[in-house]
Amino acid sequence: MWLTALDDAWRILAAGLALGAGLPILFALGVKSIAWANGDLPDTARNPFGRVLAVVLFAVVLLAIAIGIGYIVAHGFGYTLTFDGLLPSFVKR
Amino acid sequence: MSPELILLALVVVTALAFDFTNGFHDTANAMAASIATKALTPKTAVVLCATLNLVGALLSVEVALTVTNAVINLQNPDGSPRAELLADGGTRLLLILLAGLAGAIIWNLATWLWGLPSSSSHALFGGLVGATLAGLGWGGVKWVGEGGKVDGVVGKVILPGLMSPAIALIVALVGTSLVFKVAAKLTERYRTQGFRWGQVGAASLMSLSHGTNDAQKTMGVITLALIASGHWDSTHEVPLWVKLACAVTIALGTYLGGWRIIRTMGKGLVEIEPPQGMSADMASASVILASSQLGFALSTTHVATGSILGSGVGRPGAQVRWGVAGRMASAWLTTLPAAAAVGALMFLIGNALGPGVGASVVFLLLCAAGGYMWLHSRKEPIGHHNVNDDWAPAPKDSKPDKKEVGV
Numbered sequence A: 001m002w003l004t005a006l007d008d009a010w011r012i013l014a015a016g017l018a019l020g021a022g023l024p025i026l027f028a029l030g031v032k033s034i035a036w037a038n039g040d041l042p043d044t045a046r047n048p049f050g051r052v053l054a055v056v057l058f059a060v061v062l063l064a065i066a067i068g069i070g071y072i073v074a075h076g077f078g079y080t081l082t083f084d085g086l087l088p089s090f091v092k093r
Numbered sequence B: 001m002s003p004e005l006i007l008l009a010l011v012v013v014t015a016l017a018f019d020f021t022n023g024f025h026d027t028a029n030a031m032a033a034s035i036a037t038k039a040l041t042p043k044t045a046v047v048l049c050a051t052l053n054l055v056g057a058l059l060s061v062e063v064a065l066t067v068t069n070a071v072i073n074l075q076n077p078d079g080s081p082r083a084e085l086l087a088d089g090g091t092r093l094l095l096i097l098l099a100g101l102a103g104a105i106i107w108n109l110a111t112w113l114w115g116l117p118s119s120s121s122h123a124l125f126g127g128l129v130g131a132t133l134a135g136l137g138w139g140g141v142k143w144v145g146e147g148g149k150v151d152g153v154v155g156k157v158i159l160p161g162l163m164s165p166a167i168a169l170i171v172a173l174v175g176t177s178l179v180f181k182v183a184a185k186l187t188e189r190y191r192t193q194g195f196r197w198g199q200v201g202a203a204s205l206m207s208l209s210h211g212t213n214d215a216q217k218t219m220g221v222i223t224l225a226l227i228a229s230g231h232w233d234s235t236h237e238v239p240l241w242v243k244l245a246c247a248v249t250i251a252l253g254t255y256l257g258g259w260r261i262i263r264t265m266g267k268g269l270v271e272i273e274p275p276q277g278m279s280a281d282m283a284s285a286s287v288i289l290a291s292s293q294l295g296f297a298l299s300t301t302h303v304a305t306g307s308i309l310g311s312g313v314g315r316p317g318a319q320v321r322w323g324v325a326g327r328m329a330s331a332w333l334t335t336l337p338a339a340a341a342v343g344a345l346m347f348l349i350g351n352a353l354g355p356g357v358g359a360s361v362v363f364l365l366l367c368a369a370g371g372y373m374w375l376h377s378r379k380e381p382i383g384h385h386n387v388n389d390d391w392a393p394a395p396k397d398s399k400p401d402k403k404e405v406g407v
Helices: A002-037 A049-076 B001-038 B044-058 B089-113 B120-136 B150-184 B188-194 B196-228 B240-256 B259-268 B272-296 B300-314 B320-353 B355-376
Strands: A079-084 A087-092
Touching: A002 A049, A002 B120, A002 B150, A002 B188, A002 B196, A002 B272, A049 A079, A049 B196, A049 B272, A087 B320, B001 B044, B001 B120, B001 B196, B001 B240, B001 B259, B001 B272, B001 B300, B044 B196, B044 B240, B044 B320, B089 B120, B089 B196, B089 B259, B089 B272, B089 B320, B089 B355, B120 B150, B120 B196, B120 B320, B120 B355, B150 B272, B150 B300, B150 B320, B188 B196, B188 B272, B196 B240, B196 B272, B196 B300, B259 B300, B259 B320, B272 B300, B300 B320
Parallel strands: none
Antiparallel strands: A079 A087
16 A cells, blocks of 8 residues: 555656646746747847747646646546547546 | 434534535635735635635536545445444434534634644544544444555545645745746746736636535535435435535635635745745646546645645745644644544444434534634634735734634
């Protein structure tokens, strides 16, 4: 039981770091990109490309949150999320 | 009304009361950071959280009938009560549930009064373990899982209780320190405005997830009581009224808001800035969903607190109030035994007086304890008006050192 629990803990830590630390960083980069587009970063020239970058970064974060909501809802109906290749899909538990 | 029916009615009412405390005890998990960073006003936060809890609770059609199986042996694997417990019309089983729920509620109210975020599921499991020990003896409790499964008191309560705050702390620490590196050159306006939406998104995920998980526990307990007393016979469905009642009750509890706990988590541990709040909430949401996927039973409370602590350690120059954190940790360690002690005591009292009278006395004792603690809380009320006041030095109308507030 101890080993199983430790094994679970490692997986949760890994997934937690990927999503729980990764998404905030992407979001922060998105905010920074907007500042870049607006010319609000010190010593950096204004660049409209920042806005495009920001949209992409925020879209990734939003998609992750949407998958999160999908996951919670699916679990409520007895389905679970699997990654077939890279595409998320819902299957009956 | 027959004694059996009185007993059943009291179990249902007490279970809903527990659901209510579960709601307001856990508002802080999802919303404390958003309230502290002013991403949401206190009132908007509780409305959003309550709505999502309601939706979450109604969404889940899966039956959590076997919830007590994690720690005690009252039910068969399919969720039906064990045959030997039905010989007396289920009276003993109902009394165990009633006493266990009473223990859980009393501990939830005590920790709320102290402003400490303790786990509602640990309180429920604690109460049930105590009542079962008193009612069925040592063998009634499932201490460890069989065949390497992460189960029983150790696998479902103790191990996750130790691991989850640590995992959440590490995730939030890493996230926060990197986010602050990214945000280092941003002006104040971007820092305060920009991070709002990410934080509200993560907090909403946590609220929804809470509704799907926690309301189900009460639904499972009530349905078990109905089956044991012969008022329901399906182990594949929860009666519709049970589902609606539990969903509405947990949402009402959430809406009430456990302001004392929100204050401790949002203001007491660390001063939370928006980038930090977002990192903490996203860390919590990720850890909760990842462990739900693996079927690892961790407590939202422990995760949320670990994340907020981690976001404090990870922010350069932040001051973490380790005294407050220590007091929380001691509440976590005592939750299971304390709720178990109250649950056991309640069972012994109820059992000595017989099903009808005993259950009524247990219920009255619960009401008296609840009423006393509520009155006590009115001496230094904390609500949406003062939840964000500075932690120290304490202004006149905010909460002084909680040590003086004891029950």
